[in-house]
Amino acid sequence: MDLMAIIRIAMRALARNKLRSILTMLGIIIGVGAVIAMVSVGQGAQQQAQQQIAAMGSNMLYVSSGTVNRNGMRMGWGATKTLVMEDMDAIKKECPAVRDAAPGSQTTAQVVFGSDNWATNIIGTSPQYFDVRTWPFAEGTSFTQDDVTTAANVAVIGETVRKNLFGATEPVGETININNIPFQVTGVLSMKGTSGGFGQDQDDVILIPITTLQKKITGQDWLRWIMVSAISRQASYAAQEQITAVLRDRHRIRPGEDDDFFVRNLADIAQLADQNAQLFTILLGSIASISLIVGGIGIMNIMLVSVTERTREIGIRMAIGATEGDVQQQFLIEAIVLSLAGGAIGIFSGLAASYLITHTLHWPVLVSPAAIIAAVIFSMAVGIFFGFYPARKAARLDPIEALRYE
Amino acid sequence: MTATISQTAPISHSSSGERAVILVEDVHKYYDLGETRVHALRGVSASIERGEFVSIMGASGGGKSTFMNILGCLDKPTSGRYILEGTEVSKLDKKELALIRNRKIGFVFQGFNLLARTTAQENVELPTLYAQVSRDEGRKRAHESLELVGLGDRTHHYPSQLSGGQQQRVAIARALVNRPSILLADEPTGNLDSRTAVEIMDIFQKLNDKGLTIILVTHEPDVAQFAKRSLFFRDGKIRKDEAVLNRPVASEVLKNMPILED
Ligand SMILES: Nc1ncnc2c1ncn2[C@@H]1O[C@H](COP(=O)(O)OP(=O)(O)O)[C@@H](O)[C@H]1O
Numbered sequence: 001m002d003l004m005a006i007i008r009i010a011m012r013a014l015a016r017n018k019l020r021s022i023l024t025m026l027g028i029i030i031g032v033g034a035v036i037a038m039v040s041v042g043q044g045a046q047q048q049a050q051q052q053i054a055a056m057g058s059n060m061l062y063v064s065s066g067t068v069n070r071n072g073m074r075m076g077w078g079a080t081k082t083l084v085m086e087d088m089d090a091i092k093k094e095c096p097a098v099r100d101a102a103p104g105s106q107t108t109a110q111v112v113f114g115s116d117n118w119a120t121n122i123i124g125t126s127p128q129y130f131d132v133r134t135w136p137f138a139e140g141t142s143f144t145q146d147d148v149t150t151a152a153n154v155a156v157i158g159e160t161v162r163k164n165l166f167g168a169t170e171p172v173g174e175t176i177n178i179n180n181i182p183f184q185v186t187g188v189l190s191m192k193g194t195s196g197g198f199g200q201d202q203d204d205v206i207l208i209p210i211t212t213l214q215k216k217i218t219g220q221d222w223l224r225w226i227m228v229s230a231i232s233r234q235a236s237y238a239a240q241e242q243i244t245a246v247l248r249d250r251h252r253i254r255p256g257e258d259d260d261f262f263v264r265n266l267a268d269i270a271q272l273a274d275q276n277a278q279l280f281t282i283l284l285g286s287i288a289s290i291s292l293i294v295g296g297i298g299i300m301n302i303m304l305v306s307v308t309e310r311t312r313e314i315g316i317r318m319a320i321g322a323t324e325g326d327v328q329q330q331f332l333i334e335a336i337v338l339s340l341a342g343g344a345i346g347i348f349s350g351l352a353a354s355y356l357i358t359h360t361l362h363w364p365v366l367v368s369p370a371a372i373i374a375a376v377i378f379s380m381a382v383g384i385f386f387g388f389y390p391a392r393k394a395a396r397l398d399p400i401e402a403l404r405y406e
Numbered sequence: 407m408t409a410t411i412s413q414t415a416p417i418s419h420s421s422s423g424e425r426a427v428i429l430v431e432d433v434h435k436y437y438d439l440g441e442t443r444v445h446a447l448r449g450v451s452a453s454i455e456r457g458e459f460v461s462i463m464g465a466s467g468g469g470k471s472t473f474m475n476i477l478g479c480l481d482k483p484t485s486g487r488y489i490l491e492g493t494e495v496s497k498l499d500k501k502e503l504a505l506i507r508n509r510k511i512g513f514v515f516q517g518f519n520l521l522a523r524t525t526a527q528e529n530v531e532l533p534t535l536y537a538q539v540s541r542d543e544g545r546k547r548a549h550e551s552l553e554l555v556g557l558g559d560r561t562h563h564y565p566s567q568l569s570g571g572q573q574q575r576v577a578i579a580r581a582l583v584n585r586p587s588i589l590l591a592d593e594p595t596g597n598l599d600s601r602t603a604v605e606i607m608d609i610f611q612k613l614n615d616k617g618l619t620i621i622l623v624t625h626e627p628d629v630a631q632f633a634k635r636s637l638f639f640r641d642g643k644i645r646k647d648e649a650v651l652n653r654p655v656a657s658e659v660l661k662n663m664p665i666l667e668d
Pocket residue numbers: 437439444445446464465466467468469470471472473
């Protein structure tokens with residue numbers, strides 16, 4: 001018998017029991033909706049991470065003071081005091097693959113403007129920093145190399161700091177107090193957003209000359225890190241090797257001994273962040289898939305009840321000429337129609353949920369067509385898998401017994 | 407060698423003439439219920455020719471339904487032969503049996519056995535869905551079939567909106583929709599009042615007049631008298647096989663019966 005007729009029979013049977021059909025679909029609707037929404041959130045995070053890293057510049061390298069073994073204790077990043085200004089000068093001079101570099105050290109401090117105050121990150125660096133990070137100014141300019149030489153009290157502020165300290169006031173030219181030392185604001189950075197890899201607000205920052213930070217605030221003369229830009233993206237791996245060689249030489253590290261610094265290629269960091277976001281997507285997707293499987297079990301459950309309830313109907317169909325194959329196909333198609341219809345509704349509710357997440361939680365969301373196609377295929381597979389057993393049970397009924405069933 | 411239902415070559419050693427549509431030879435049927443064995447049929451032989459109208463009578467438990475289920479290809483005999491239009495049924499597989507139930511045989515039950523929440527029209531269409539019949543053709547045939555049983559104006563009613571007699575007529579229309587050559591009815595009037603029972607017999611007589619072979623199980627002599635021939639079953643055997651004398655015409659009988667309100 002032809003498939004269209006069987007589909008028609010199955011559709012009629014489902015239409016006869018609308019409420020039950022809808023309740024059966026509910027599990028699949030929720031499952032597919034959850035998969036679509038969760039994968040969209042995961043992929044949104046992945047895309048954002050990639051965009052942020054691209055904005056940072058993929059030819060960037062990050063050199064930081066490293067670990068040291070002290071009495072067998074291994075200390076974390078930034079534990080050594082061996083990274084100094086002269087290291088940066090050497091990197092600039094001796095590494096042909098390096099275009100530019102900026103030193104860095106940081107602390108946190110309370111900042112006051114008028115009656116407002118704000119606790120924020122204070123980074124000490126040089127004007128090259130904004131170039132290396134390709135970070136444009138919204139207003140004003142950077143402090144100058146002279147300001148670094150003279151350890152001047154000047155500052156560049158991030159957007160979050162501007163918002164919290166100044167509100168509607170124009171910041172450039174105003175004076176703020178960091179640890180009760182007055183600083184003149186020379187510029188405001190454009191907004192950078194939340195870092196994908198680190199999850200922190202990059203705009204919650206004040207940048208001052210490195211010398212000013214070292215002499216007037218922290219009293220330390222070593223660096224926490226050096227930001228380096230390579231001459232090209234391809235050159236970043238060469239730059240990594242050159243920097244390592246220069247620093248090992250300067251720090252007198254013998255062959256076989258561990259580095260007392262880290263050189264991080266941003267291409268690597270980008271890859272790592274990407275992997276993290278991918279893992280996040282897989283995790284969310286698999287949690288949501290479980291609800292899809294639960295939905296499938298729901299279909300099987302209701303289909304089994306349905307076969308028992310409709311024993312007499314099955315007997316009648318067999319008595320008027322339905323073969324075992326006809327009955328099996330009918331119930332299988334009922335299950336597939338239920339799961340596909342549930343899948344279709346689930347896609348729409350998943351899209352609606354994604355929309356809500358973007359607009360209420362302001363999370364980045366990326367709806368992928370692949371997730372939708374996968375949801376359709378998966379819900380059909382669920383229908384076939386969980387519909388098969390009840391359908392077979394229906395087809396194996398003895399017509400006479402089925403007709404006698406009350 | 408496999409028999410197919412299109413094969414209609416007469417069986418040469420048939421004892422009761424060449425024109426038998428149904429030929430049953432020494433059919434036994436027993437059910438094993440654990441320790442005990444229930445003998446439902448203990449050697450039934452009969453021959454029914456095209457155009458006959460046979461009633462099967464007998465006390466409850468006599469094996470009538472078992473016999474009908476075998477004739478209707480819903481069940482198989484434990485031993486013995488059943489030849490339907492020249493084809494030995496015991497040699498057919500399940501698929502071929504389903505095909506026979508769909509095309510050659512119409513079955514009517516005591517309890518109507520209509521699908522609930524399904525209109526009369528859709529109930530009658532059901533067998534056409536399992537036949538190689540186009541949708542339009544199926545619809546047309548179902549409508550014709552309903553008109554034949556006098557329900558042309560009730561096509562969109564649900565079983566719950568119809569009286570018992572009307573439901574049984576829908577069931578008869580369904581049994582006829584694929585134009586079978588045999589109609590099997592197992593106590594079709596068992597749940598109906600006497601006037602409605604005669605109305606059903608009226609339909610049967612008219613169908614039989616047009617050449618349909620009908621086999622009807624009943625335990626009411628009043629109903630059985632409308633058939634042309636009567637078989638009496640007792641303890642799994644046919645005890646009596648006789649022609650009905652002075653067969654009344656149902657449409658005439660109806661004229662003298664009071665019309666009851668549903
Ligand atoms: N499926 C079955 N299993 C066991 N015994 C059965 C079954 N069907 C019928 N029987 C037995 O077979 C005998 C004949 O039953 P049946 O053909 O239904 O008689 P009738 O229709 O004449 O009342 C009865 O004793 C009945 O209990």
